[in-house]
Amino acid sequence: MPNQHIAIIYKSQLSTFNVAFIGLGSLAMIGFGIKFIMDTQESGINWFIIFPLIIIFIGGLILSNTLALCSVATTKEFLILNYPFLRRTIRIPWKSITDAGMTFVTTKSSGSDHAFRTGREIRLFADGKNYRFTTISIKNPERLLLELKKRLDSSLKTxxxxxxxxxxxxxxxxxxxxxxxxxxxxxxxxxxxxxxxWALSK
Structure with a gap:
């Protein structure tokens, strides 16, 4: 019989579609920014370089956040964060979590976006460190939220x-x-x- 302290009670999976969509979108932004630089800086560097550099920076920021996405697992003793792209696993004892927060997040990028995904960013503070993960990239996030409610202190849940x-x-x-x-x-x-x-053209 496996040790109950390390037996996995719940294990989430990253949403392939969401991860691929966000990752490819960030690469597209970086590629567009590079092409923009090549098209506008042929005759020498000028102030137009500001715009593609901003686009490349935003694309790089999104890509770095994509690489830092994690799946979540729970046991009776630990909350386990698995970062597949970074090849890193962090085990957080439930009893060590002293503060927590949860905010509304969305993939909406501008006021004109009509189709966008929403989720929650969960923040945990334990042993002097802050941990963050979002439900947008996780399959069946409601199950994860249910597991957190079972394990966290009532004041933190509130x-x-x-x-x-x-x-x-x-x-x-x-x-x-x-x-x-x-x-x-x-x-x-x-x-x-x-x-x-229209009036001036008459």
Whole structure:
């Protein structure tokens, strides 16, 4: 009979689609940025280089975060974070977790995005170290959240719930503010410009 302390109770899997989508998207951004530099800097370096460098930086940041994605497993004694791309495994004793938080996260990149994925970023503090992982990249994240609720202290669960509710509310408020701004400011200005262009062309 296996030792109950190390027997795996729950083990998550990384979502192949999400990881591939995010990874390929970051590589595409880096490639686009490099091509942008080559196309705009043929006659010498100029200020246009700022834009492709920003694109490359963002793509590199997304790629580094993709490589740091982890799957999660639980036992009676440990929360286990497995980083497949970094070939690293971290075992966190449940009793060592002294603080926790949970925020709303999304793959939404701009106000015009209509199809985007949402999830939760979970933050844990144990033995003087901070650990973060997101449910966006994990298959069946609800099962993981259920396992965390079983193991964490009630005060930490309450704090995580409050953090998540506030961050989700803030996100949708900013989203609604953006849409109102588009309707009340941007669209009228665009309409006025079109009318002026039409009138001047007469």
């Amino acid at each position: 704090k995580m719930k409050d953090d998540y509710r506030k961050s989700k509310s803030d996100f949708w408020k900013s989203e609604n503010d953006y849409r109102r701004w588009i309707k009340k400011v941007v669209l009228p200005i665009c309409l006025i410009i079109l009318i002026l262009l």
